[in-house]
Amino acid sequence: MKQLVKPLLAVLALTAASATFAQQAPKPEQIIKWRQSVYQVLAWNNGRIKASVDGTYNKDEVIRAANAIAAIANSGLGALYPAGTETGKGWRETTVKPELFTDTAKAGEAARKFVTESNELAKVAATGDAAAVKVAFGKLGATCKGCHDDFRKKD
Amino acid sequence: MKQLVKPLLAVLALTAASATFAQQAPKPEQIIKWRQSVYQVLAWNNGRIKASVDGTYNKDEVIRAANAIAAIANSGLGALYPAGTETGKGWRETTVKPELFTDTAKAGEAARKFVTESNELAKVAATGDAAAVKVAFGKLGATCKGCHDDFRKKD
Numbered sequence: 092m093k094q095l096v097k098p099l100l101a102v103l104a105l106t107a108a109s110a111t112f113a114q115q116a117p118k119p120e121q122i123i124k125w126r127q128s129v130y131q132v133l134a135w136n137n138g139r140i141k142a143s144v145d146g147t148y149n150k151d152e153v154i155r156a157a158n159a160i161a162a163i164a165n166s167g168l169g170a171l172y173p174a175g176t177e178t179g180k181g182w183r184e185t186t187v188k189p190e191l192f193t194d195t196a197k198a199g200e201a202a203r204k205f206v207t208e209s210n211e212l213a214k215v216a217a218t219g220d221a222a223a224v225k226v227a228f229g230k231l232g233a234t235c236k237g238c239h240d241d242f243r244k245k246d
Numbered sequence: 247m248k249q250l251v252k253p254l255l256a257v258l259a260l261t262a263a264s265a266t267f268a269q270q271a272p273k274p275e276q277i278i279k280w281r282q283s284v285y286q287v288l289a290w291n292n293g294r295i296k297a298s299v300d301g302t303y304n305k306d307e308v309i310r311a312a313n314a315i316a317a318i319a320n321s322g323l324g325a326l327y328p329a330g331t332e333t334g335k336g337w338r339e340t341t342v343k344p345e346l347f348t349d350t351a352k353a354g355e356a357a358r359k360f361v362t363e364s365n366e367l368a369k370v371a372a373t374g375d376a377a378a379v380k381v382a383f384g385k386l387g388a389t390c391k392g393c394h395d396d397f398r399k400k401d
Contacts, residue, residue, distance in 0.1 A: 125286055129283075129290075132318070139325075155320060
């Protein structure tokens with residue numbers, strides 16, 4: 092009997108753990124909604140920096156926006172692209188291309204570039220050097236565009 | 247003639263500036279979409295910290311999530327509540343209560359508490375002290391709930 096109890100307990104524990112995980116694991120639609128939201132927040136902050144770069148420079152505004160972009164870039168966005176979210180609807184149908192899930196080396200490299208340029212922009216923003224921010228902002232924008240070209244379907 | 251030119255130029259300049267602003271100013275629907283997205287990104291990161299606090303603690307995960315929350319909290323979210331966005335549809339109809347736009351003292355105080363507790367959580371997260379993170383996370387959650395109770399309609 093004792094020999095049977097241990098495996099049985101193990102199975103029960105595993106089942107309980109799986110049930111807990113199933114309860115807690117966010118649904119694909121929720122994950123897609125989160126990632127669509129991430130890009131909206133990035134777009135908002137991108138626009139704030141653009142307004143400073145193209146118009147009257149506001150050092151504090153640029154710092155706040157650049158820090159938000161950098162913190163989001165460093166937050167581990169890869170977690171928002173698990174298997175099972177290749178298609179589906181969050182706020183709307185996802186526009187991700189299948190290549191993001193298959194060409195993981197290329198996707199990882201794109202993500203690393205985004206992190207690098209976001210960190211650089213946040214660093215430069217802190218100095219208040221508008222000309223340097225313009226350069227760093229341009230480089231960051233290029234990483235956005237590159238990733239969109241490769242991994243995002245046209246709207 | 248010369249006396250007339252200056253005021254005329256001033257008027258033209260003002261008109262041009264207004265036109266530029268009108269072109270660049272985001273529409274209310276876009277602003278509402280941005281702020282709805284902000285709360286989704288906060289919810290995502292909140293869930294990541296909760297998973298660590300309630301389950302197996304992952305220091306790096308908590309740091310990344312706490313830094314994202316703090317950077318967003320410090321990014322100047324008040325800018326996402328301009329006049330004209332009391333009602334309207336972003337991703338969906340806004341759930342903001344009119345009080346946020348009328349009781350600005352209370353709304354400002356709620357925002358300041360959110361910033362304070364977000365910064366505290368990010369500071370504590372960096373130490374990796376799971377028990378201290380649990381306390382700070384609880385305090386941050388209370389500021390979220392307080393603001394929702396006062397300024398957000400029930401879904």
